[in-house]
Each structure stands twice: as structure tokens, then as C-alpha cells.
Amino acid sequence: MGNPNKTIAILGGGITGLTAAYELLKLGHKPTVYESSSRIGGAIETIRQNDFLAECGPNTLLETSPRISALISELGLDSRKRYANPSMKNRYIIKGGKPVSMPLSPGQFVTTKLFSLGAKLNLIKEPFIAPCPSETEESLAAFVVRRLGQEFLDYAINPFVAGVYAGDPSKLSVQHAFPKLYALEQKYGSMIKGQFFGARERKKRRTVSKDKAKLVSFDQGLEVLVNGLGQKIGNTINISTVIESVEKAEEKWVVQGRKIRESFDAVITAIPTHRMTNMTFRDESDLDMSILRGIVYPPVTSVVMGFRRDQIRHSLEGFGMLVPKVERKNILGTIFSSSLFENRAPEGYVTLSTYIGGMRQPDHALLDDQEMDRLILEDLEALLGVRGEPAFINRRVWKKAIPQYTVGYGKILDRFNELEAAHSGLFFAGHYRNGISLGDSILAGLDVAHRINQQ
Template sequence: MKSVAIIGGGITGLTAAFNLQQRGVPVTLYEGSGRIGGVIRTVHEDDYLAECGPNTILETSPLIGQLIRDVDLESRQLYTDPAAEKRFLVRNKKLIELPVSPLAFFGSRLFSWRAKASLLAEPFRKRSAGDLEESLADFVRRRLGGEFLDYAVNPFVAGVYAGDPEHLSVNHAFTKLYELEQRYGSLIGGQIFGARERKRRGAISKQNAKKISFDKGLQVLTDRLGEKLGEQVQLNHCVKRITGDSEGWRVDFENAGITSSSIHSSVLLALPAFRLADLELHCQNKRVDMSLLGEIDYPPVTSVVLGFKQQDISHPLDGFGVLIPEVEGFNSLGSIFSSSLFPGRCPVGHLTFTSYIGGTRSPELALKEKDEIVRLVTEDLRVLVGLSGKPTYTHCFCWPRAIPQYNVGYGKFKMLMEKTENRAAGVFIGGHCRDGISLGDSIISGYNAAGRIENYIKST
């Protein structure tokens, strides 16, 4: 049996390759760089642990726990400290705890009484036409009002997408919100009835999902997947062209300046959209053009990990972190209280933050020199958490093209990926530009792709 070619060594490609291996399907994973893991990158320096990309995996599906068990990492798995469940938002330059119950909401200083009254009226507002595509901002203004947009949705979107609710599509980026309105006519009613349905299905909402890491950081998972795959992982193999013919799918790749090729039964493209746009794909002597995917916006984001002496911070850091509304005028998008989440993130007597800067809000800030970025983030922390000292540790990592923006009109990109699979039978597309941007989404995407590929092989 010819092996399946997996193009891309991020978490989607690794998950798919490992799952196919478990099913007895031979695989070859091609990764263009010298490392696997994609956006998962953990750095260990001077007793500090710095996550350059995401900090946690949300356990929204049993498949995530299944993957951890299958690669024998249960003993190294960590859940966030229960004491770190609080989330903070900023209003009037001060941290305010995000309310998580009706009683806490109505007693919170985060929203005005006008905004609270507006929320009570939400169930009585008319739903939109089902075929209408709206920006998230327009959707929230219509259903909840401008204050919720500014002080809840805007910072949330900055923390998840590094994006702008004025551009993100509620239909594609926040599909569940759109479906709640369409099905129940109300977000509040949908949350109540949706929770009952999830309980019957055994599903877990993202709000209630456990947050996972490992004793030495998230890269433990991708490193272990690489170990399990062994020689099936081909690093520094940059795929240039894929051609379908009577023998199968020929993959042309370059390694150490030498171009070679290999024949495979099928192909999974687990690449970012800008890589898909440049890839030459040919089927039946015709090129399958994916250049449109190059229009998907990927704003730059820099992660900034800073360590400080515990005595230099007045805030107890008794939560997950803080998200910052754009109207508050800070430099950062938000900060995670990293040392409050998991043990072993910094030396004794110190604390660490992972902050993010740039995104659609201020892309130019992500591209500044390291010293300037550290200065900007430190200024924010002085105001927000009562910081008085200088950093004892700094680490910055810039992602020039960080997160795909599921903006209004994103449907045309998903349609193109679907048409590509239909035109080039045996080629599959997975990953964050198609199936959701979170690590959990990418793991599920890898599992689903493996299942589709196995079904294809059995049918041919």
C-alpha cells in the first residue's frame, strides 16, 4: 500500500498522521522547516518556561483526551489551577472580574445599568434573516448594544483571534452565536436550551472545558507525536508541486537544494492558507488554482513573556489573565497570568506573564524591536497589576502571519477548499484555515481528516 502524504507538521498534520498510523495506514509527513509543532513552541531558559504561541488546549472533545492517552502523556498532563478560573477585563484602567453568574453580572461595575437593562430586552429582539451575513460587531450591537461590544466582545475577539469584530463574520467565526439566534431567536434562550442539549449529548462548551498543558509545556505533545511517527517525519522537505495521475499522487519536494518526488495514495494539506495559495496542485493535466486563499488576512502578533519578582507586583494574579478593550487605549491585547495557571513556569519567588501585542488592532506594534515591545508591555502591566520593578526575564517571539481572520465573506474561501477536494479526489484539506483556529479545533480536524482519508482509500 502506498503511503498517505501529510503536508505540514503542525498539530493537525501530526494528529492525522498518528491516527492513520494507528489505523494501519502508512504515512509520510513532509515538513518544510527544521521542526514540527507549528504554532506550538515552548522555550526553556533560566528556570523560566515560555510559550511562544498558545498557552493551553481546551478539552472540548473526548478526542483530545484520547490523543493524550494514546501517546502516553496522561502522567505529564496538567489542568489549570482551579484558583485561576477568574477572568479579568479592563474598565477605566482597572481590572474588573468578568461576572459568570446573573447575580454577579447585575452587581458588576463592568457594565452600566443601561447595558444591563439592554441585556434583559435581548430575548424580545427580532432575529435576522437566515441568509444574511453580518459582522460580529453588527450582530452584537443589534442584540446586546454598543457597550457589550466595546467591553466584552472586542477584548474577547482580540484575545482569541487578535482580530476586529467589525470585520469578523459572525456566521463563520462565531457560528454557534449565529445558530443560537437562528434556532432559538435569542442568545439568552439559546444558552439555556443549548446547555440542556449539550448535557444530553455529553458535549462540553468552551466556557466549561478544562484547560490543558503539560509539565514542560505544550511542546511536550507535539514532540511526543514526532517520536511516535519516527522516520515517517521528513523535516526540511518543502513540497513544491502535487500532481495526480494514474499511479496516484506525485509529491515533488525540495530538500538540501535537491528536488525529488514520491508517489502516494492520497494527500492531506495541513497548511496555512498562504501556503496553500502558493502550492502547485495539478489533476488530470489541469492546475487546481488555490491562489484566492492568499487573500485571507493573517495579522502579525508577538508573544511577550516577562518575569518579575513577586514582591514587585501588588495584584494577587488570582485568575487566568486579563483582556483589554480597545477603547481603553493600552498597547497590549491582553496578558495571561502564566505562573498562576501551572507549576514550574518560573523560579521560586517570581511570577510570569504572557502578553500579546499587534493583531488587527495594531499590527505595527508586533513588528517593533524587542526592547520597544518589552517597554510597551511593561508600561501596561505597571498600570494594570501595580508593577513596580524591572523584568527579570524577557522573551519575545513574533508570528508575522499569526491567525487566519474569518472575516465577512469567508464563505468563498471555504467553498474553494471544498471545490478543491471535489476536483482533486484524494486530496484533503484540514487545519485552522478551514476547521477553526483553536488547538482543540486543529486536533479534531486532524482526526476527521484521518477518517476521511481512510474511507477514501477503502473506496478506491
Template sequence: MMLRKQTMNEPMYDVVIIGGGMTGLAAAWRLEQARRAGLPVRYLLVEAAPRLGGKITTRTQDGFLIEHGPDSFLTTKPHLLTLVRALGLEDELIAPRTTRYYLVRHGRLVPAPEGIFLGVPTRFMPFLRSPVLSWPGKMRMGLDLFIPPRRDEADESVGDFVRRRLGREALERLAGPLMAGIHSADPDRLSLEATFPQLRAMERTHGSLIRAMWRARRQRGSGRSAGRGHRSPFLTLRSGLGRLVDALQDVLDPQALNIGVAVSAVASHQAGYTLALSTGATITAKQVLFTTPPPATARLLQSIAPDASQHLHRIRMASSASVVLGFRREDVPHTLLDASGALVPRIEQQTVTGYTFASSKFEGRAPDGYVLLRAFVGGDGREAALSLDDTALVQQVLDDTRRLLGIQAQPVLTDVQRWEKARPQYDVGHLDRVATIERTLPAGIAVVGSGMRGAGLPDCTRQGIEAAEKALAALGFGRPAETPTA
């Protein structure tokens, strides 16, 4: 698309943020704080959807609180927790009521052994007693103590790494569902360096994952963090993560938000970049932050950064769906009422890839006398069922739920949310590709978000804030001496 020459009436912004998901909102928040601290920065966030928040999707129906996107966030990566506190939401934080979960083995629910971290046991006896793995599988995991570490620095898949260190059964039954499930990914394509670099670091430093976990547990002292006294590293907000989006929108300058408007083209000009909007308007920016998914970003960058665009197009995207089911409490087996969910390994060949027992995991998710479950479908290599319409998909999920969870009753509530080509796949070599993208971008352009350097909410928050700070530095604003909280 050709852009006409800029006129004097076209607005000029210091920074334009394309995309209003978590990354874009975090960037806008950082720029708003700089503005409130006295820096004369003029910014605009443009979001094509009719609402902000991206995949954060919270709604209520008949007393149920439904999350169709992420339902919590990791606190060991501090950026989002810091933002939540800065927004004055700390009193609304709640932790999971339980950290227990199940794994499916041969069509039956088996409690996950206590003390498992990323598929690696940190406690000896609970792991040995657990039926999650066969005795040959457990003995093969024990060989991790004697297998020498790999010496070269090349990236490898999560699947190859786990098979090499812990064995095939550990990958299929334990580590694969835990690690690849987070990313809706195929473990044999998922990059270890881009997703779980700490495991490679453990291998290099300690020569063994099990040895590294045991040493870390001894350093923690009593070891309660691996047992029933364990405090979950995850938190959420009492009224759902949609509350975070609302709080961010409330503190941003309303004049800096352009919601329901898409960017249709981006072109270079002498003052920076000209952006054509779906309304027919044209705006100009000195700095442009792309927080959109890789395919959308690739299309917009095609004319001004063709090499970066080409590499962005190579980031594969997977589709998934969330199917919410509400049941009467008396229709649900009591074993499901004291656990946070269940993981279904690929080898089980079910439609459902996992469940969150939402009303058991967090308070306030279902009215008294009812239970809320959330089933996950799809992901890389498991997308066949997504071709079904909503009615057929719900029925398929119910069939799995009867077999796996033992719930025979009809639900009192069903709800389906589809995420079409919305999950970036961090294939082996992903970080090299990201570095190439960043290296081939022209000055004044940044590409950040879930497709780049971390897909979780804390990583997206970090990327947005860092991109905003780099834009401020490039504009010559520097860092304000004091940043207000909200």
C-alpha cells in the same frame, strides 16, 4: 516549476502529509495507528521547519516554563483530549488554578463578573454589581430579552451580531475582547457562523441569548458551573504542550518523518501526484494532505487546483507577538496572583491586547519567588507595534504593564516570539469560501488545518484525523476493526 517525469527510483507513498503542526501530526498519528492495526499504508510527513509542532512552542529558561503558542486546549471539543489519553498522557493533565480574570476599563483592572459566557451573563446579581459596563450598557443588554431574532440564514460579523443583540458597549467592553481576542480578529470582520455558531443557534431556538443562558443554567441544576465552583473547560500538560508534540513524534515511524525539508512544487501524474522537495528529491503520493497555512497551500496548488488556490489566497492572515516577562514575586501586586489574566479592549488603545498570568494560571510555570506573565500584541487591525524591533517592543509592553498592572520593577526575564502572518482570519462568509475550496480540489487532494474549519488545537486535531480517515477510505483500506492507542 516544472517537474521531471517520474523514474522507477522515486519513492511512492499512499499518503503524503505536508506540514507538521497539530493538524499534520494528528493525521500522521491516525495513519500510524492504521499501520499498526495491520493496514499496509505507507505515509510520509514533510515539515519545512527544523522541528515539529507548528505554533506549539514550549521552552524552559532559568526555571521558567514558557509557552509562546497555545498554553491549553478546550475539552468540550473532545478530539484532542481523546488523543492525549491515547498517548498515555492523562496523568500529566492539569487544570487552571483559577478561572478569575480581569478586563481593563478606562485604564484600570476590573474583575470580570462571575458567570459570563462568551460575553453573555448567566448570573444576574454578579453582572449587575460589576463595573465592567455602565448602567445604560447593562440596560441595553437587557433588551436582548425583547429583540426578535433575525430570520434569514446569511452569515454576519460577530460585531454586528453582538451590537444587534446586546448593544455597542457590550461589544466594546465585554464580548469583543472575549470573542474576537481568541482569533486575533476584528469583531466587525469575524464570521459568526465560522467561530461562534452556538450563539446564532441560541438566538434561533430561544429568541434571546440571555434567556438561552438562563435556561441552560437551570438545566444544570445548582448552577455551580457558572460560579466559583466552576471547573474550567481548559486543560494543559504539566510540562507544557511541547510534551504532546514529543509524545506524538515518539509514536510515529521515524522513517515517515522528513523534518527540515520543504515541498517546492506539486504536479499531477497518472499514479497520483509528484512532489518536488527542497533537497532536490522527488516523491510520489496517491493522496496528499495539505495542512500548511493558506498562503503556502495556495502557492503549491496553483498549477493543479487554480480555483482553490485563488480562494485560499483570499483568506487574510494577521500577525501577532507574544512577549514573556518574568518578575520577582514581591514586585507584583497581590491582585495579579489569584487571576488567570486580563483582557484589554480595543477601545482602550493600548499596545497590549491581553495578558496571561501564566504562573497563576498553571502550576510549575515559574520558580519559587517569581511570577511569569505573558503579554499579547498585534492581531487584525492592531499590528502597528509589530514594526518595532524586539527591544523597543519589550519597552512598549513594559510601559503598558506599568500603567495597567501596576508593576514598576524591571523584569528578570524577557522573551519575544513573533508570528508573522500566522493567524488566519475567518472573515464573514468564511465557511462558504471553505466549501468552494473543497469543492474545487481534484481527487486525492485535501486541504485542512487552522485556516479552514477551526483554528484551535481540538479542531485541528479533528481535521487531521478526519482527513487521514478519508484518505484511507479513498485508498480502499477502510477502517481497521481495532485501533491501538499508541
């Protein structure tokens, strides 16, 4: 147990910073949150208009840990929590210009038209393929082709990575972008064997794999969680406050901006790395943050459209659809938002949340509205049978969306470890270090609070 009543500056009022502030208050410390924009929540923002509900950033929260469930309960939000419709399990992959349901059982895998007989036989061979030497860092694409073949890369991994990272599997590091997948091969010699034996270990840890975890939102969208945290930590938050420098002086960390200069026992940096590189960090001399400039954040635009149900031929019975690169379409994928959760569209209407851009076609995310809508509607018509114009549109352009854990990312993670070890009281947490999912970011906030408490 560390010293109580520490003062902590938290740079960034996104979900990691807010969660850290909440947990630090519980532990008896005094956090202060600095957020440069006029609102808290970061990428989490929910828009409601004419009975349509649109998520501007993440759409769902995966309940992978009991700590996430406990946080929701502590905030008094259990009555507002909503689980995704359990009957909407289908996930569609586009093949040959048509949505094909991903197999959800061994029986479905045998009969699916998504993969050829040769690809299915590759899966049988997978447990007998030798693991890659631990000193060799592979891209996700190389890892998948080696263990499962090109077809699995094209019609399973490529669309999945586009949906999660908006990324390119040939550039992502399997070791850092998908560390659990990498660990299965290193520990068990096989992904399939690792899934079987790893289930026992997850049960002991009381954690749930992401493919089995429940999808969560709230009655009025994910911003309910942000507001719940905000209410608990309210007077610790400073919005519209830009921090320009962090400097160690006389055993304290001095945080300075245009209108503020305050001293703290510790600092948590929970802002994107592309903003860190515009700041000065100093402890006797300037800290070298130059390696962070190499982190790629591709642009992604989220476009939520509302249609009359009779405008769409597809059943929309499922989570959504993902588009492989080899299908040569404009969009990355579409979530069937109103199929997953109630209260997303007025009676007789549906909402579709579509993503465009990413590493695959970054320019598409920056098109003018008219051209972007034309490309999206062209794909939705071809793939889902959407006819006519939407009754509702909400668009959010993320010019720097998701950090890409590319091959060589270990050097960046090592740099954060070095900075924390060399400069007591300086901490880093967020999706650039701890995983890119919403759940990862929540756990990062909880973890960094406890690391400070124990120091």
C-alpha cells in the same frame, strides 16, 4: 470502511498534520509528513530557561471533546497532564484603566461595575429580539450591537476577540468565526435561550462548551504533546523538506520538492494558506487557489516576562486580563501563566505572557525589541502595578499569526469543498478551515484521517 494501506502525504508538521498522521497509522495506513522547518509542532513551542517556562504560541488546550482526552491517554501522557488551577477563575477586563473581574454568575452580573444598568437591561431584552435572516451575513460587531448593544461589544466581545483571534469584530463573520453563536440565534432565536437548550444537546454529544471546558497543559508545557505524537509517528516525519508542487498523475498524487519526488494515494494539505499560494496544485490543469490570497493573517508577538513576585502590586489571582480597544492601550492582553500552572517560574517569581499587535495595531508586533518592551512595561505598570525590569524575557514574533474568518469567508470554505469534491484524494485541514483553537486543530487532524479512511 475504505481501502486499508493507503499511502498519504501530509504537508505540514503542525498539530493537525501530526494528529492526522498518528490516526492514519492507527487505521492501518502509511502516512508521510513533510515539514519545511527544522522542527515539528508548528506554533506550539515551549522554551525553558533558568527555571522559567515560556509558551511561544498557544498557552493552553481546551478539553472540549472526549476525543482530545482519549488522544492524550493513548499517547501515555495522562500522568504529565496538568489542569489549570481551579481557584484561578477570574478573568479581568480593563475599564477606566483598571482591571475589573468579569462576572461569573448572575449575582455577580447584577453587581458588576463592568457594565452600566442600561447594558444589563439590554441582556434582559435579548430573548425578544428577532433573529437576522439566514441569507444575511453579519459581522460579529453588527450581531452583538443588534442583540446586546454597543457596551457589550466594547467591554466584552472586543477584548475577547482580541484575545482569541487577535482580530477586529467589525471584520469577522459571526457565521464563520463564531458558528456556534450564530447557530444559537438561527435555531433558537436567541443566544440566551440557545445556551439553555443547547446545554442538553452538548450533553448528548458528550461535548463541552468552550466556556466550561477544562484548561489543560503538561508538566513541561504544550510541547510535551507534540513530542508524544512525534515519538509515535517518528520515522514518518521529514523535517527541513520544502514541497513545491502537488500533481495528479496516473491516479496518484505526486509530491515534489527540491530533493524529493514521491507518489501517494492521497494528500493532506495542513499548512497555512499563505504557503499554499506559493505552491503549484495540478490535476490536468493548475488548480485555482487565488481566492486564498484574500485570507488575512495579522502579525502578533508573544512576549513572556518573568518578574519577582514583589515587583507586582496586583494579586494575579486569575487567568489574565484583556484590554478593550476603547481603553487605548498598547497591548491586547496578558495571561497570568504562573498563576494557572505550576512549574512556570522559579520560587518567588511569576511569569506574564503578553500579546501585542493583531488587527488592532499590527505595526506594534513588528517594533524593535527595545521599543516593544517599553510599550509593554508601560501598560503592565499602569494596569497591574509592575515595577522595574523583568528577570526573564522570551519573545516570538508571528508575522502571519491567525487566519481571520472575515465577512465573506464562506466563499473560501466553499472553495475547499469544491477542490476536494473535484479532485479525489486531495484533502485540506487546519486552522484556516476547521477553527483556530488548538483543540479545533487536533480534531481537524482526527477527522481528516477518518475521511480518508472512509474514501
